[in-house]
Amino acid sequence: MEKYRGLSPAQFFHRNKEIAGFSNPARALYQTVRELVENSLDATETHGILPDISVEISLDPSNQDKVTVKVADNGIGIPIHEIPNVFGRVFYGSKYVVRQTRGVFGLGVKMAVLYAQMTTAQPIYVKSAPRNSEFIGEYLLYIDVDKNIPHIVKMRIKKKDNPKIHGTVVRLTLEGSWLQAKKRIEEYIRRTALIAPYATIKYKTPDEELIFRRVSKKLPEPPRIGRYHPKGVDVEILKELIRSLNDHSITLQDFLVKSFEGVGEKIASEFIVWAGFDPSLKVKELRLSDLEALASKMRTFDKWRRPRPVTLSPIGEELLKDGVKNILKPSFVKAVTRPPSSYGGHPFIVEVAVAYGGEIPPQDQPMVLRFANKMPLLYDEGVDVSRKVVNEIDWSVYKVKFPAPLAVITHVCSTKIPFKGVGKEAIADVPELEHELEIAIREAARRLRSYITRMERLHEIQRKEAT
Ligand code: ADP
Ligand code: MG
Structure with missing residues (x-):
């Protein structure tokens, strides 16, 4: 006899954690850092606050596989009564609106909480000081997986010493592989600094301490909440x-x-x-x-106006250039922000930078740095639309000879990024998107061609003068 019953959303993700990016201890650690950092960035720049974010990773001295991740931000905070649900209930959040944010599913941090409690049996610690509130809330909680509701272990509310402070601290301990994950995590933080050059990110790990200081105080215009198209x-x-x-x-x-x-x-x-x-x-x-x-x-009906891009927040050519220069240190960079476009009623904007020379290591094919709604995408590059477009371009047209110190940076902003999975790692090849990416890359590449031509002439002159 078959037995029938339902599954709660928390149970579903407990069983299928791989589809949200938590497939092994290295990947889980990477994904945890990513979910926390992305929430912190959403809580700051989406609300017009210059982000100050600190990321701390430490290992349990008696068991190196137990990793504690702590992320603190100066964001808007979370209303104290909402804290249990936003951290303890799968599919609960403030981002189910038409607006560009990194988070969309109301899932990310709960995956981290679930993974932590599954592997180390420890609850998550949250402290939040909401903007425009006199109080600070502190919680220790885990998820009641059967019921998909938060289970509060401890809570405390206190008055703020300084009513002006706001922000959130999240700390959790999971079974992770620091050794295997550290390169990717550092790369993720570096790329986050590239796409958010107006953020200061402190990064402290068992191996090193880095500070990515903001190179600009210009915040892109925050996205506004829009309507369906x-x-x-x-x-x-x-x-x-x-x-x-x-x-x-x-x-x-x-x-x-x-x-x-x-x-x-x-x-x-x-x-x-x-x-x-x-x-x-x-x-x-x-x-x-x-x-x-x-x-x-x-x-x-084909006469609707295109969706307006007020719901989007691209970083713009200037900031993109600043970010690329600061992190990749190339000798040439050209950034292009395309006009708004749309697919299936969703507005999107493509931004691209082509960087060349300087400290970029020569490689047999163009290095591709992908971003979606200001999130670096590090995995699954092979199936991403940006890689496809970059590979389809004949770079010899732009005078690039491989191995070449060439990097192509792509940024897609949309209220609905066509991700291939909930782990948010690869973007599908929607034709409209593909088209915009190609136009943007070619525009930047034409400037690269002029630059390479100039450099060749210069070398030619120098060579003649030398002989
Ligand atoms: P998502 O980011 O997709 O909405 P999450 O599960 O990662 O889903 O987060 C749930 C909600 O918790 C967010 O929508 C946001 O309202 C709130 N939140 C999480 N982290 C923070 C933070 N650091 N500051 C402010 N709000 C936060
Ligand atoms: Mg999130």
């Missing part, structure tokens, strides 16, 4: 939006204009006529079959 809707999104309306008399016309991105009065009327709906129809009265027709018509 009609091209990206489905029946469930429509249901959710209609459910959230308080006004029962709202018409289809008003609904389209008020609830969606890229829809003005005129386009809304045009759409309604084209789709054969009655403009005075009350959306609260739509039946399921109407919603299905509406969603499908909305996706196929």
Whole structure:
């Protein structure tokens, strides 16, 4: 006889931790650092705060496989009553909105908590001082995996000494392989410093202490929370939006204009006529079959305006150049930020830098440094769209002869990055994205060609003068 039962989200990820990047002790340590750092960056720059982040990794003296990771930030903090859920409940967070952030799933830090409690049986420590609050909350908690709810071991609330301070400290201990992970983790931190040159990151490990000081105090314009674009809707999104309306008399016309991105009065009327709906129809009265027709018509109508990029926060050519210069120390760099584009109703912006010479080691193929929503992507390069585009370019057109000291830096910003998995390591080859990447890389590469030509001439002159 078969026995039937359900599985809680926490149980699911407990069983399938590999799909979130926690496949072995080295990878789990890397992923833990990554999830904590990314939350810290989201909590700062998304809210207009220049990030000050400290990352500390230490080993248990009696067992080197027990690794403690501590990350502290000066971010907006977490409302004290929300702390248990954001750290103790899989699929809980503040980023389920249309806005560019590193986090999207409401999963990352819970994976780290789960992995820590699975391997060392230790709870997570969180201390948070929310902005605009007089208090600081401190918790020790773990996840009740069966129920997918937080289990609080200890909590304490105290008054802030200085009402102006804000930020969060997270500390947890997991079974990890520091020896195997340290190179990747250091590389991850270096690349984070490259893409966020306005951040100061302190990095302390059993082997070294590094400080990546900000090279710029310019913060990119933070992303704003936007609305869905009609091209990206489905029946469930429509249901959710209609459910959230308080006004029962709202018409289809008003609904389209008020609830969606890229829809003005005129386009809304045009759409309604084209789709054969009655403009005075009350959306609260739509039946399921109407919603299905509406969603499908909305996706196929081709006159919507493109989504505006206010929900995005690219870093811009200047900061990208600063970051590349500071970390890679090349002799040439050209950065290109493309105008906004979109795929399936999701806005995106591609930024690219091509760097050459200097301290970049010569390699048989271009080095590719990939970023998505300001997150460095280190794994699964072989299946990523950026690698594909870079490989398809004939670099001899740009006078590059391999082995060459060439690095291509790609940054994709979107409210919906088409990742291939929840571990967020590789971006799928969406045609629109591929196209933008290619245009951007070629534009930067043309400048590289001029630079190489200039250098060749210079050498030629020097050679002649020498003889
Ligand atoms: P995600 O980042 O995808 O939303 P996480 O599980 O990593 O999911 O985090 C859950 C939520 O916890 C976040 O949405 C955020 O609201 C909050 N959070 C986590 N870490 C921090 C932090 N350092 N500062 C402020 N808020 C945080
Ligand atoms: Mg996160």
